[in-house]
Amino acid sequence: MKNIVFTSQTMYRHPLDLNTGLLNITSNFDQQYATDERLGVIYSPEMTIFRLWAPAASKIELILFYTLYGDEAEHIMMEEVRPGTYEVEVTGNLDNKAYKFGIFYPDGTYIDTCDPYAFAATSNGARSVVVDLISTNPENWGARMPAFSATTDAIIYEANVRDFTISETSGAQNRGKFLGFIEQGTKSPNGLATGLDYLKELGITHVQLMPMYDFQTVDEENQTAKYNWGYDPQNYNVPEGSFATDARDPKTRIREMKQMIQGLHDAGIRVIMDVVYNHVYDTDTHPFEKVAPGYYFRRYSDGSLSDGTGVGNDTASENEMMKRYILDSVKYWAQEYHIDGFRFDLMGIHDIDTMNAVRETLDKIDPSIIILGEGWNLNTNLPEEKKAASINARQMLRIAHFNDAMRTAIKGSDMDGGFDTGFISGKPFMEQW
Known part of the structure; x- marks a missing residue:
């Protein structure tokens, strides 16, 4: 050495x-x-x-x-x-x-x-791990799927890797795991298709998977001890270990996530990855703050953290190395894992230039990669004219913005206990929305 x-x-x-x-x-x-x-x-x-x-x-x-x-x-x-x-x-x-x-x-x-750029980690993200990525490729791991026809043709179904098969009634052997997601021939107790067969019955083109990078508050060796959807980022470029059959083996989670994606692709279903670059779970313990204290997170002039996310911190995408981190990360996921789209959580926290750079970066890999995000105008320490929010959507071509007003009009409100129905449930006079 x-x-x-x-x-x-x-x-x-x-x-x-x-x-x-x-x-x-x-x-x-x-x-x-x-x-x-x-x-x-x-x-x-x-x-x-x-x-x-x-x-x-x-x-x-x-x-x-x-x-x-x-x-x-x-x-x-x-x-x-x-x-x-x-x-x-x-x-x-x-x-x-x-x-x-x-x-x-x-x-x-x-x-x-740990290394903020790590591709692999030990259990619960305690250490970074060097990995020969070629050795993690499943058998017959090939190239990306052919370019998708058009964004307007997409039929997207959102799912959570754990929730999709964790029930004992799912029929899956690897319940709550990457591998369970692609098991075939599974049925519910009353004989209906579950899992991958259910997705194929739906006729969808894309499945949008809630966070599947390494998140912080779930014990990877005891998946059911504590529940979290995964909006608590720890290692952005490492798959979540609780979704793997062996969280202690750094390569298993990588290989099995690739197997899941390969199985979905073989079924003609593309994969959109939910990414949460807008905040981390804990700034004090995150590698960003340890390697460059005060740089990766947006702050006010007195040094206090901006909190447009509502969880204590906002990343500073306007700073060159945070912007570059996001670009490097999406490029890595698209190239190494053949991801077909990215759903940006709280996209309005980021700046316009960064999101346009994401579009440009992914276009070099596959222009049909979908980019969509939550374009809410959040109270972060960034001038409004620079926010990647829906009010500035015309400055972000080919980046879709989630419209919660349209969701409410179609299916009803999520804020009143489900009593307010929407257009699809027969509520009248919603067409104007």
Whole structure:
């Protein structure tokens, strides 16, 4: 292994306010520190490059564990190869090796963190894992589906991976799992089709799956102990382990999610992924805040967090490296997992330029990839004219906006206990909506 010795010449030059512990995000900050280098892990059987963007750090070490769950590890100093960007190259085949980063700050603080760009993780996202992604491909894993005909032809059905088969009446063997989602021949107690056969009966073109990246508050080794839909992001580029048959094996969740997508594609059904880039569950413990305190989250001038999401924090998509993170992430999911569309939770938190860049990025892969989102005008610390909200929809071509007024007109209100019906239930005079 290559051990790079860190020199003291680069210490204490980064713009960290030692009084607040936050980065001073000036108008030229991104110009000075943002990078277009590929971040995270760059794996090959001969060597692996680890690269982290951490502009507030004085020095960084790679913590490379000898086993996935053991405590013993090698500590390897990383080199600052450009302002704010650190890397180290480690020789040998590191497939399935767990790692973290140790960050030293100018005030003497030391923290360890997972890799925000990680593609794989141990149980409950405790450690990042190097992975040979080719080894996770199912048998006959091929190319993307052919381009979809037109967005206006889409018939979308929303589902939750866990909920779709978790009931004992679903007939599935792998209840609540990626693999359970694509079991065929399953029936309810009264003989009706369930699972994948039910979806095929519906005649849908797309299934929109609620969050299936790694979320924080469900024990991956005890799926039924606590319930959460998954709008509590932890590792954005890692599949959720509670949906896998073995949460402790980092490759199982990747392989089985690919198998689910492959099974849906074989049935002629495309997959839209629900993504929640607008907030995280806990800023203090999330890798974003650990590697760049004060950068990835939108704040007011006094340093307090903007809270248009209503859950305590808003990500700052207008900052170059947050924007780039979103672009890199959707590109990864589209290319590695053959995802056919993205549903952006609370899209109005993001800025117009970022959403247009998402459209441009995905167009290079497949212009028929669907982008839709919740374009509500939320109270976040961003000028209204920059918000990716429905009021600015004309500035975001080929990005659909969810219309809750139309939903209420068609099916009725969700806010009164279900007593208010809509057009499809016979309520008159709703056509004008």
